[in-house]
Amino acid sequence: MIKFSKEQLKIPEMSRPVYLVTVGESEFRRAFPHKRTEELCVDAMQMAAELIDMSPAELKRYIHTCYYGHFADHFGDQLLGESVIHDRLGLDPLGNIGVKTGGATGGSTMWEAVKAVASGYSDCALALGWERMDEVPTDEGNHLISCAADKDWETPLGHIYTGYYAVMAQKYWQVFGKSEDSFRRTMAEIAVKNHGYACYNPFAQAPMKITVEDVLKSPVVAYPLRALDCCLMSVGASCCIVADEKTARKMTDKPLRIYVGAGSHTLRPADRRDMDIPLLPNETPSQYKDLGERFPGGDRYPGFTGFLAARMAAYYAYGMAGVTDPCEDLDMVELHDAFTISDIQTYEDIGIRPYGEGRDYVESGDCYHTNPNTGKPGRLPANLSGGLIGCMHAVGATGLMQISECALHIWNKHAEIHGDPKRWKAYGKKKPKDWQDLTVRNCKRTLAISHAGVGSHVTATILVDPDHLLKKSGKKKKKASSKRKGGKK
Amino acid sequence: MAVAKKKTTKKKNTAGKVVKRGTVKVVKDKYVPSGSFHVAIPNTPIFDEKGKLCGVTNPRDMTYMHSYGGEAPFFDALAKGVLLGTKCVNPDCEFKGSIYLPYRIHCPDCLSKMKKVTLTGLVKKTARVHTFMITERTGAFNTLKKPIKFINIEFDGVCTILMSYLSVGEPEIGMRVVPIFRTKNPTYTITDLSWVPLGTPKSKLPAGFTF
Structure with a gap:
């Protein structure tokens, strides 16, 4: 589709408000030879219960339906893996269903659970996701992942999914990055940042203190992408539990309003037709008229440089939550940094920066917890968990981990969870002596982007402190508190 | 049959x-x-x-039997050195006349069955590299020679951008390319179609491929 009807552009409405009650995560690693998947899922559920001072049995009493995000069941040679987990969690005979939308599986699972509560079908729903990518040799794993591309038109070409994405990276690199060394360094800074933030996250798989030079010297995967530009391959689980207002207030004293929007675009980038750029609330029709002049080759939209699915997910979610300018209205984001360059592309798709100017989000220092240029808090910190590059990409769990991390900031529980020496010890790790508290102070609103491969599915999940809603009953509300300016302290 | x-x-x-x-x-x-x-x-x-x-360990060794269905003519034509696309000819379609390569059976807008069109001549005259990627990494079961030079190719008058691979030379954005076909011992897969830079002599083509 390259033209939208009014009906298709309707801002989604929910029959009743939905609240995020609690969240949980397991540890994430490349492999867990000594753990079954259900053990990781139980770890996530136990954290979710502890966070609201309940026992797992007490928490389970509230759950009415279950949504399970698990993408690649062919890795485990187990169909209906969702039923295995559901049984092991002791949630029979509740209704449950599996959700799979590639890399966006976690976000899509949240989308489904939220709708179950919004509709009134359930008062409390579980969204739990996991992935297990350690049970086949790497080259067979690459083949299995490549099965997520078109099996007739793409998979036979190398059986390597990163290759199908990498052509898009190449186009963005040449057109919008203009193949500049400075752009290449900006990409590297994202890897340095995210591996660095992972050092303070006990759940994270790849904490690393590295430099831009380390990234630039790492092996080429598909030029200009190098090994340290790429996300991790992980095993682990995450969960989020949502409820209607009455149930949520019974379960916790601080539930968060949750909105999820979803978009899609062609599985094969080949099928993308040229179209007008759909605009977000902070953009104007005239601002992209000269895009092709400023960036020769950049006039085809979304071409191979933009993710229309991300734009549509943001459009719907911003409309639902009342976000008119993400940098102004949001306090932190967890983005799908599958690759450093796709992270930059996403800044543009979701309106953090206009198309063509994504790099500025990094170069301005806005994306950092503490802006390296000013020493002041970053305007809109991104991926303080370490993201997919530093923390994990256990596909079905990723989108839920992002939402979990966002919520911990609003609840002001980030330091408590991430700084607990017992948690580090339980994972066989030592809490770093220089551990930093990356809590975003006075965090009221957050965004998590969950994204599949070359952009076939994207969800945007917005969490809002209910005392700081931007919109109530479908109408834009006067902001309860203005965005913090220049300081969180 | x-x-x-x-x-x-x-x-x-x-x-x-x-x-x-x-x-x-x-x-x-x-x-x-x-x-x-x-x-x-x-x-x-x-x-x-x-x-x-x-x-x-759980070793598995299996063979799938996969139907190309309505796309079979495309893969069959590759073995004969012909590149097929499809065109929406529904007079009521808002985007009537759009030509698709990848070959698709139904129009994505009106869902009417599209008309098969031979694009071999058109692509020989207008194919150019939209973007590309060179990679040494492949997954299990890969049959292409490494490094693979992925190219995505745009054509005048075609509304999509085909993914394939370059068999001779080094890819660049904007480069003119022409199709080659594995007409000897075809595999009847998308790998039977490849591309070379415009002006490549016949002697440089990989074994089994012809213009």
């Missing part, structure tokens, strides 16, 4: 005995496999360095 053409290949089973890979035909609208399709390999235990049991 349709026949799923499949090369017979030889494979060793665990006893070292050479077994023939089976073939498949379609008879009276049913798949008829004949010969051997999988080799049962026993599992083996996985221990850690301390000798503790962690799990077992």
